[in-house]
Amino acid sequence: WSFSTAADVEGAYFLKTGELISLSNQQMVECSTQNYGCGGGYVWHAMQYVEHVGGLVSYDELPNKMVDTYDVMSATTTPTCDKAAINADVQSSVETPWNTSSVAAITGFQMVAMGESFEELMRVALLKNGPISITLNANGMDFYHHGVVGCAGLGSGANCSTGAIDNGAPCDPANLDHAVLLVGYGSQNSSAFDSSLQDEIPYWVVKNSWGTDWGEHGYYRV
Numbered sequence: 052w053s054f055s056t057a058a059d060v061e062g063a064y065f066l067k068t069g070e071l072i073s074l075s076n077q078q079m080v081e082c083s084t085q086n087y088g089c090g091g092g093y094v095w096h097a098m099q100y101v102e103h104v105g106g107l108v109s110y111d112e113l114p115n116k117m118v119d120t121y122d123v124m125s126a127t128t129t130p131t132c133d134k135a136a137i138n139a140d141v142q143s144s145v146e147t148p149w150n151t152s153s154v155a156a157i158t159g160f161q162m163v164a165m166g167e168s169f170e171e172l173m174r175v176a177l178l179k180n181g182p183i184s185i186t187l188n189a190n191g192m193d194f195y196h197h198g199v200v201g202c203a204g205l206g207s208g209a210n211c212s213t214g215a216i217d218n219g220a221p222c223d224p225a226n227l228d229h230a231v232l233l234v235g236y237g238s239q240n241s242s243a244f245d246s247s248l249q250d251e252i253p254y255w256v257v258k259n260s261w262g263t264d265w266g267e268h269g270y271y272r273v
Contacts, residue, residue, distance in 0.1 A: 052086065053079040054260035055184045055230035056097035060107055062182035062232075064155040073110035074155055080115075081132040088129025094184045094230050098160040105141035106154030112140070167224075174236060182234045185257075189229035192259070192271065199239050199254045199272045231271070232258040239272075 053076035065071045079086070083100035086092025101107055116130055144153035163169065163176045163183055177183055191200055235256035257271040 052092040052094050052097055052230040055232050056094050058232040059182055059184040060155055060157060066181045074107040075110050075113040077113045077115050078107055081130050102157050102159060106156035108140050108154055182232050185233045186227040186230045188223055188226050195266050195271060197267050199252050234258050
């Protein structure tokens, strides 16, 4: 949730300023009190935090601290928020707005879609406003390698590349448990294994937060 929110704001900041910078997801983990720190959170609460506090500092200033929440022998509590440091950066940006390196601020956010009937609107919003923070069911992502996932049943001869899961039952679309960033869309016009299969397979391009060794260099097509 924090990576997804930070990446969304990064996209908006780039479209506004032409400068692409990495923003701190750790700031939201530590300071967004409506969320649960290392225990998880929600993108809309994170957006509310960014709007309320006045912006996100850079990733270089406050990088991800990689707390291991699964090791019961380690410290599993969320790190303490350094409010004074965050407030100083926000105040610096207010006083010297030409200093674009202090924080990346937003003045609001908007819900774009609530279900599959809004997919056409999502395409328009993506083109007009840039990347969109979304939540989805992560079943099927753990073992994803490459290709378009979820295309089975689109029509006669529809096929997927590796990473597809034939049984879609475990992937409950109402059980949203992972936040990612929607960055693009396209279509694949042939199977990776059989050139005789030419059914068009539309897909979304998603940026994940699991590193570049995962999926298609860190990206996911669904």
